[in-house]
Amino acid sequence: MSELKKYTFDGSSKLKLASLPTNSKKDGVDKEKILEKTMKNQEKIAELQERLYADGTEGLIILLQAMDAAGKDSTIKHVLSGVNPQGIDVFSFKTPSADESAHDFLWRVHRSVPARGKISLFNRSYYEDVLVVRVHKLNRGYHMSDRVIGQKDKDFFEKRFKHICGFEDYLYENSYRFVKIFLNVSEEKQKERFLERIDKPDKNWKFSSNDLKERELWPKYQKAYEDAINHTATPENPWYVLPADQKWYTRYLVSEAILKALEEIDPQYPEISDEERERLKESRIILAGSAEPEEKEEKEKKEKKEEK
């Protein structure tokens, strides 16, 4: 998993977004091979997800953050296409509703935490509360007491970083794991994808003129992302800052990150007790007249021969 390693931030080194590549050229990879590896990863993810569900001892939260048009939606669609829909829920975190705004910022998040054995995919997340909120200084307009919103922005967000780390640590200690991904797209590629959304009728619905306003704030967002990641990357809950200019490569790295978490969880099908095994045997006898599958198979073979 060497390619993934250089995009992993666990707090041991500082992220400098400007020095990280947004495309795969620097990795010098072969597209065909990468597509093949992605497919294999997808299969492994699907199998491990079945085990995760059967095991039920850990829950997984996959969190995707990115600028517009970085490919969050299509990444989700592709990488998790083989996963049993019963084991996964997708949550898109949009501008908070009136009800959500009237609560603490993690309130709506906590309700989206999966039961152990399941996966929740967060399309955007509580990190918006230290990104869009910070860039637009939305905190200053919050309907909150002065002791909270009256403090310096720097202090306000430092505390939020602390709360986020506490929340993630709390869940980790409650048998959950996070895969936190930032899709690192270039400004140039975003422009290209916006133009495609404008030019292709079937993509028009994806474009909003507000996206252009956010694009103008690119440097502020880069700074906010960098700061948020540096404050919240830990060995238990690292960040993956993945190049997002070539979707096929992004999908591969995302599949690697998810697979890594599932392999670390190493979910096992539950072992049954001797008593339960005995009950299974009894049920088998009722259904097939024999306690062992070999006997049944032989019986079927004999029957087939007789039919001929």
Ligand code: ATP
């Ligand atoms: P697409 O890539 O299709 O545009 P999207 O994730 O950008 O998908 P939108 O409906 O366009 O979805 O945007 C959701 C918006 O909600 C984002 O601009 C995001 O910054 C904003 N948002 C999310 N959480 C918060 C929050 N806590 N406070 C303020 N705004 C938020």
Ligand code: MG
């Ligand atoms: Mg959008």
